[in-house]
Amino acid sequence: xxxxxxxxxxxxxxxxxxxxxxxxxxxxxxxxxxxxxxxxxxxxxxxxxxxxxxxxxxxxxxxxxxxxxxxxxxxxxxxxxxxxxxxxxxxxxxxxxxxxxxxxxxxxxxxxxxxxxxxxxxxxxxxxxxxxxxxxxxxxxxxxxxxxxxxxxxxxxxxxxxxxxxxxxxxxxxxxxxxxxxxxxxxxxxxxxxxxxxxxxxxxxxxxxxxxxxxxxxxxxxxxxxxxxxxxxxxxxxxxxxxxxxxxxxxxxxxxxxxxxxxxxxxxxxxxxxxxxxxxxxxxxxxxxxxxxxxxxxxxxxxxxxxxxxxxxxxxxxxxxxxxxxxxxxxxxxxxxxxxxxxxxxxxxxxxxxxxxxxxxxxxxxxxxxxxxxxxxxxxxxxxxxxxxxxxxxxxxxxxxxxxxxxxxxxxxxxxxxxxxxxxxxxxxxxxxxxxxxxxxxxxxxxxxxxxxxxxxx
Numbered sequence: 283x284x285x286x287x288x289x290x291x292x293x294x295x296x297x298x299x300x301x302x303x304x305x306x307x308x309x310x311x312x313x314x315x316x317x318x319x320x321x322x323x324x325x326x327x328x329x330x331x332x333x334x335x336x337x338x339x340x341x342x343x344x345x346x347x348x349x350x351x352x353x354x355x356x357x358x359x360x361x362x363x364x365x366x367x368x369x370x371x372x373x374x375x376x377x378x379x380x381x382x383x384x385x386x387x388x389x390x391x392x393x394x395x396x397x398x399x400x401x402x403x404x405x406x407x408x409x410x411x412x413x414x415x416x417x418x419x420x421x422x423x424x425x426x427x428x429x430x431x432x433x434x435x436x437x438x439x440x441x442x443x444x445x446x447x448x449x450x451x452x453x454x455x456x457x458x459x460x461x462x463x464x465x466x467x468x469x470x471x472x473x474x475x476x477x478x479x480x481x482x483x484x485x486x487x488x489x490x491x492x493x494x495x496x497x498x499x500x501x502x503x504x505x506x507x508x509x510x511x512x513x514x515x516x517x518x519x520x521x522x523x524x525x526x527x528x529x530x531x532x533x534x535x536x537x538x539x540x541x542x543x544x545x546x547x548x549x550x551x552x553x554x555x556x557x558x559x560x561x562x563x564x565x566x567x568x569x570x571x572x573x574x575x576x577x578x579x580x581x582x583x584x585x586x587x588x589x590x591x592x593x594x595x596x597x598x599x600x601x602x603x604x605x606x607x608x609x610x611x612x613x614x615x616x617x618x619x620x621x622x623x624x625x626x627x628x629x630x631x632x633x634x635x636x637x638x639x640x641x642x643x644x645x646x647x648x649x650x651x652x653x654x655x656x657x658x659x660x661x662x663x664x665x666x667x668x669x670x671x672x673x674x675x676x677x678x679x680x681x682x683x684x685x686x687x688x689x690x691x692x693x694x695x696x697x698x699x700x701x702x703x704x705x706x707x708x709x710x711x712x713x714x715x716x717x718x719x720x721x722x723x724x725x726x727x728x729x730x731x732x733x734x735x736x737x738x739x740x
Contacts, residue, residue: 320352329488342634342664364390368638370487377514378498381556403537415453417607422463447566456520457530517559568632575630579680613718621685636660
């Protein structure tokens with residue numbers, strides 16, 4: 283069949299696609315309502331800019347650099363509004379689209395309704411009931427520290443922090459750990475799979491239709507060939523075993539099972555499976571990163587470690603902080619320790635991604651900028667935490683004393699490692715308990731230094 287000007291069907295189709303792409307790129311770059319806002323050329327017309335920096339691992343530092351170059355525009359207030367979350371969050375339905383969680387729900391009203399039956403499990407009064415089990419798990423971690431200290435061999439703390447945090451999440455959620463610390467290794471490559479899943483989800487959110495068509499569907503879930511499938515199956519088995527166990531204590535699943543019995547029309551096993559999967563994935567890597575940041579910055583600071591130890595020693599003389607693993611109550615009453623934890627998370631926020639929201643039908647005006655309906659607006663914790671306008675000229679330095687003087691209330695407002703507004707991290711109490719207990723115990727009992735003192739942490 284002949285086509286205009288003698289071109290073949292393929293070349294005609296190709297030229298049409300190229301023309302459409304050029305029109306789209308031109309509109310996005312020069313004619314869209316937000317084309318006047320400065321930024322990288324590539325980012326103005328394609329998500330590939332974001333995907334590239336996610337894969338290279340420098341999205342956080344690149345965004346800081348760009349905001350310094352173009353000037354920071356404060357969008358922090360938008361996360362307090364009940365705007366829809368961006369479609370990116372829909373990719374957090376794991377392992378496929380059937381398993382909607384509170385995190386993957388973009389409509390605020392639906393999200394809050396879905397969260398209402400899940401939230402009681404995350405309350406501090408509920409999570410703290412697992413503190414004895416956390417102590418037992420942390421004790422296994424400390425045994426590894428003792429072993430390496432006795433042999434004077436270098437220790438990959440990052441790996442053991444991950445073993446610890448995964449096992450603690452298991453105890454808090456299922457009344458049992460996963461066995462990482464018991465064996466001292468990544469059992470079944472579960473942690474490696476989780477890291478691969480994190481990278482994949484960060485990208486899949488930008489192309490959800492392709493994600494669902496190829497991977498996030500019931501067939502692929504049944505095959506269990508992807509990291510999300512491995513994580514889901516591990517979690518599902520733990521849920522089943524926990525449900526059949528006669529010796530389980532009160533834990534997060536106990537709370538969810540209770541809610542399911544009371545509100546069967548609002549809670550079911552599918553909800554529990556997907557929420558547990560998200561908790562295991564999100565509640566381990568983030569806390570591990572925070573612990574790594576704490577130790578790294580503390581041992582490189584000239585006095586932080588010794589000062590925190592002195593604070594704990596003083597508390598011990600007053601009868602506190604004497605348990606093998608420091609209690610959360612005692613650790614939470616150590617001002618300098620808590621300042622160091624906050625500063626470690628400020629300097630290195632565990633989550634480098636933004637918090638995207640969608641401008642509503644009537645649009646939104648922030649400052650002097652008007653954004654039309656449908657515009658995706660995002661706040662990045664790293665940019666907020668590294669803004670000189672908020673933290674001063676020493677913003678890039680680990681300076682825990684900033685939390686002990688000055689306007690602490692203002693700093694708290696701009697400290698957003700757990701998000702804010704209706705989408706704040708539900709498991710932040712888990713993180714705070716674990717961080718406080720482990721950080722206090724390590725600072726009290728161990729001397730830690732880098733093998734290569736001048737090596738910068740990546």
